[in-house]
Amino acid sequence: MLSYPSFVGYSRKLMTLTMILKNGKMLLGMKNRGMGKGKWNGFGGKVEPNETIDDGAKREVKEECGLDVISMEKIGIIEFEYVGSKEILEGHIYSCYLFSGDIIESDEMAPIKWFKIEDSPCNQMWIDHKFWFPMILKNIPFKAHFKYLNDDTMLDSTIILTNSKEKLKEPWVNVIIKKDNQIILLKNFEESNYFNKHEKVKSGESVEDAAIRYLKSHYKIHDAVKVQKIAVVDIEFIDKQFIQEINVFVLDVSKINKYLQNEDFRLLDINIIQANKLWLDNKFFSTLLMMKPFKAYFLMDEDNILCSKYDNN
Numbered sequence: 001m002l003s004y005p006s007f008v009g010y011s012r013k014l015m016t017l018t019m020i021l022k023n024g025k026m027l028l029g030m031k032n033r034g035m036g037k038g039k040w041n042g043f044g045g046k047v048e049p050n051e052t053i054d055d056g057a058k059r060e061v062k063e064e065c066g067l068d069v070i071s072m073e074k075i076g077i078i079e080f081e082y083v084g085s086k087e088i089l090e091g092h093i094y095s096c097y098l099f100s101g102d103i104i105e106s107d108e109m110a111p112i113k114w115f116k117i118e119d120s121p122c123n124q125m126w127i128d129h130k131f132w133f134p135m136i137l138k139n140i141p142f143k144a145h146f147k148y149l150n151d152d153t154m155l156d157s158t159i160i161l162t163n164s165k166e167k168l169k170e171p172w173v174n175v176i177i178k179k180d181n182q183i184i185l186l187k188n189f190e191e192s193n194y195f196n197k198h199e200k201v202k203s204g205e206s207v208e209d210a211a212i213r214y215l216k217s218h219y220k221i222h223d224a225v226k227v228q229k230i231a232v233v234d235i236e237f238i239d240k241q242f243i244q245e246i247n248v249f250v251l252d253v254s255k256i257n258k259y260l261q262n263e264d265f266r267l268l269d270i271n272i273i274q275a276n277k278l279w280l281d282n283k284f285f286s287t288l289l290m291m292k293p294f295k296a297y298f299l300m301d302e303d304n305i306l307c308s309k310y311d312n313n
């Protein structure tokens with residue numbers, strides 16, 4: 001379901017961007033002119049007509065921060081699209097851990113500073129940085145497309161891991177119980193994201209049976225209960241070799257009191273859902289509660305969503 005855009009009829013401009021890393025820190029320069037003025041970034045620029053992309057990347061590092069690259073690795077290719085432009089900026093993204101020489105600031109890039117990775121000046125960097133930087137750190141090849149309205153507004157993003165051999169899907173279930181205007185959270189819900197824990201589907205078991213098993217293990221519920229499968233959510237973690245396929249069912253008990261007797265639950269008001277950090281993004285819950293089946297895909301690095309796609313057809 002993760003379709004990647006194609007750009008027939010667009011021209012391309014090749015660019016490089018090299019992230020220089022050492023001992024948990026990254027080297028960033030403040031761009032003082034041209035594209036990305038006023039932003040901290042790695043080092044790079046346009047590839048010249050008579051050089052290879054790798055050579056262009058090394059030349060830009062030398063020109064912009066004075067360092068000589070000893071070795072570098074290309075991790076990703078990003079296609080930057082700006083609404084209204086028929087030119088794709090094709091950025092080749094490198095990591096470099098081995099270099100020599102001294103840092104020299106230039107008119108174009110100053111100051112140049114080492115930042116601890118966890119202290120990166122995110123709000124003074126390109127918005128896209130946070131979506132692909134985890135792949136740089138974990139050395140996971142990727143391809144991405146970011147669509148910008150202007151330099152500070154991103155409209156769409158797609159990231160594909162290019163090394164993944166077909167990852168295996170692992171089916172899980174989750175059942176959301178809705179009562180009037182409230183969602184029922186189990187006692188063991190995940191505090192961090194206000195969501196009931198997922199349950200793994202056993203081998204040979206259907207997802208529907210797993211959903212009923214899930215319900216019975218948590219609630220006093222009888223066999224005839226009807227759950228409705230609303231969402232299939234594929235969750236890919238960048239550094240795991242399988243995709244978690246979460247089948248999300250919804251059971252509406254607004255008219256049925258007996259299911260909930262004598263049990264100790266936590267009720268969460270649907271109206272405050274938007275304000276809470278619920279599982280996944282805000283759109284997920286509102287889409288789920290429309291009760292129309294849909295599919296979704298999330299690319300994650302630990303708790304961070306790097307890419308999300310919905311398919312409501």
Ligand SMILES: CNc1ncnc2c1ncn2[C@@H]1O[C@H](COP(=O)(O)OP(=O)(O)OP(=O)(O)O)[C@@H](O)[C@H]1O
Binds near residue numbers: 043
């Ligand atoms: C839209 N989101 C973006 N996210 C992250 N990085 C981005 C970027 N858009 C451009 N970049 C990088 O910014 C540099 C511009 O280079 P830029 O100064 O235009 O090139 P070059 O040095 O050849 O120019 P001059 O010839 O000196 O004008 C180059 O590394 C390029 O990869």
